Amino acid sequence: MPSPGLPASVNGLIAELKKLPGVGEKTATRYVLHLLGRGRDAADALGGALSAVSTKVRPCPRCHFLADGDLCELCRDPGRDISVVCVVEGAPDLLAIEKMGEYRGSYHVLGGAISAIRGVTPDRLRIRELVARVDAGGVAEVIVATGADAEGETTALYVRKALEGRPVRVTRPATGIPMGSSIEFLDSVTLLRAIRGRKEL
Amino acid sequence: MPSPGLPASVNGLIAELKKLPGVGEKTATRYVLHLLGRGRDAADALGGALSAVSTKVRPCPRCHFLADGDLCELCRDPGRDISVVCVVEGAPDLLAIEKMGEYRGSYHVLGGAISAIRGVTPDRLRIRELVARVDAGGVAEVIVATGADAEGETTALYVRKALEGRPVRVTRPATGIPMGSSIEFLDSVTLLRAIRGRKEL
Numbered sequence: 001m002p003s004p005g006l007p008a009s010v011n012g013l014i015a016e017l018k019k020l021p022g023v024g025e026k027t028a029t030r031y032v033l034h035l036l037g038r039g040r041d042a043a044d045a046l047g048g049a050l051s052a053v054s055t056k057v058r059p060c061p062r063c064h065f066l067a068d069g070d071l072c073e074l075c076r077d078p079g080r081d082i083s084v085v086c087v088v089e090g091a092p093d094l095l096a097i098e099k100m101g102e103y104r105g106s107y108h109v110l111g112g113a114i115s116a117i118r119g120v121t122p123d124r125l126r127i128r129e130l131v132a133r134v135d136a137g138g139v140a141e142v143i144v145a146t147g148a149d150a151e152g153e154t155t156a157l158y159v160r161k162a163l164e165g166r167p168v169r170v171t172r173p174a175t176g177i178p179m180g181s182s183i184e185f186l187d188s189v190t191l192l193r194a195i196r197g198r199k200e201l
Numbered sequence: 202m203p204s205p206g207l208p209a210s211v212n213g214l215i216a217e218l219k220k221l222p223g224v225g226e227k228t229a230t231r232y233v234l235h236l237l238g239r240g241r242d243a244a245d246a247l248g249g250a251l252s253a254v255s256t257k258v259r260p261c262p263r264c265h266f267l268a269d270g271d272l273c274e275l276c277r278d279p280g281r282d283i284s285v286v287c288v289v290e291g292a293p294d295l296l297a298i299e300k301m302g303e304y305r306g307s308y309h310v311l312g313g314a315i316s317a318i319r320g321v322t323p324d325r326l327r328i329r330e331l332v333a334r335v336d337a338g339g340v341a342e343v344i345v346a347t348g349a350d351a352e353g354e355t356t357a358l359y360v361r362k363a364l365e366g367r368p369v370r371v372t373r374p375a376t377g378i379p380m381g382s383s384i385e386f387l388d389s390v391t392l393l394r395a396i397r398g399r400k401e402l
Contacts, residue, residue: 003296003299003300004274004299005266005273005274005275005295005296005299006267006274006296007257007258007267007268007269007270007273007274008269009250009253009254009257009258009269010254010258010267010269012250012253012254013247013250013251013253013254015250016246016247016250017247019239019243019247020232020235020236021231021232021235022228022231027223029293029296030222030223030293031221031222032254033291033292033293034221034222035221035251035254036254036258036267036292037291038220040255042220043251043252043254043255044251044252044255045217046214046217046218046220046251047248047251047252047255049210049213049214049216049217049218050214050236050244050245050247050248050251051244051245051248052210052213052214053210053211053213053214053233053236053237053244054241054244054245054248056208056210057208057210057211057237065206066207066208066211066237067208068208068209068210068211069208072206072208073205073206073207073208074206090234090238091234091237091238092230092231092234094206095204095206095207095230098204098205098206099204
């Protein structure tokens with residue numbers, strides 16, 4: 001519901017900002033008033049940054065992460081091990097793994113997970129492109145780091161099947177008790193997985 | 202700290218978004234990935250809305266609220282009573298009063314409150330413009346709705362002084378116990394004001 005006292009252009013900007021995740025009328029209005037309070041340059045700087053992203057950013061042709069040149073920053077980095085490919089559902093997952101600062105392999109962004117409810121069929125994900133990458137040679141291991149939920153598990157099984165018969169190791173990150181959590185408050189499924197996957201101490 | 206794996210233009214947009222109030226690295230990254238996930242049109246629509254605001258929005262020459270034409274929406278509305286002027290510190294205060302849906306007078310946005318700490322002297326506020334509006338005639342009452350904190354109180358006193366001797370009623374919203382609150386948890390200053398300002402039941 002637009003504020004009746006505000007100019008149309010301000011209400012238009014509020015409407016656009018409200019499309020961002022977790023942003024409602026109040027937050028959007030606060031953002032706009034803050035931008036206007038900082039002077040016209042603030043809105044122009046944000047607008048310029050948006051248009052740079054809009055015109056430059058494309059999916060990396062190799063791993064489908066965000067790129068604004070030919071390949072993405074990660075695929076361009078000669079220090080990354082391209083014989084290991086970590087398959088993720090989306091860019092936020094990739095960023096979480098990068099933040100860890102330990103993984104030095106490459107990635108493959110699927111663009112989602114198989115979901116009957118949301119109508120995401122395997123052909124809408126970049127699984128064919130993954131198989132093509134493996135078939136092109138040089139890949140020794142594919143780590144399927146899709147979510148540990150129903151959709152992620154289904155997708156992982158599908159990826160394993162799609163890669164079957166190819167000379168490549170297909171692995172999946174371990175499931176178990178997350179660090180820092182007590183047994184008491186853990187859900188049964190996680191606990192069951194952790195007990196089944198127990199190791200020698 | 203920019204994410205090393207992201208394209209420069211994406212990090213640039215994250216840096217701009219982080220200037221918004223309450224937005225950190227994580228939220229800014231989420232906004233950008235959400236925008237990119239919605240396709241290029243989403244970023245363009247937001248950019249267009251920003252540039253519309255940046256080129257069109259100016260302070261209303263009469264009340265100094267946001268306007269994108271000549272006068273603001275409120276000053277243009279023939280249904281508003283221009284003989285009553287409500288003085289507020291900023292646009293958010295005006296919007297809060299408008300939301301109430303009861304006030305039908307006009308406004309005067311000061312652009313802040315007098316503050317020794319933040320170096321806001323009276324001449325940096327639009328007090329001269331308020332006095333000129335009153336002197337131009339047709340104003341019967343000025344409601345000084347600056348904050349009920351030290352800076353707002355100082356500003357209110359200053360405004361009253363600036364209007365002294367002019368044929369205009371200068372009023373201030375009542376202070377007291379906010380609706381829905383218990384006496385137990387109220388601060389002493391509010392309670393003192395409420396007791397001093399007590400009325401016949």
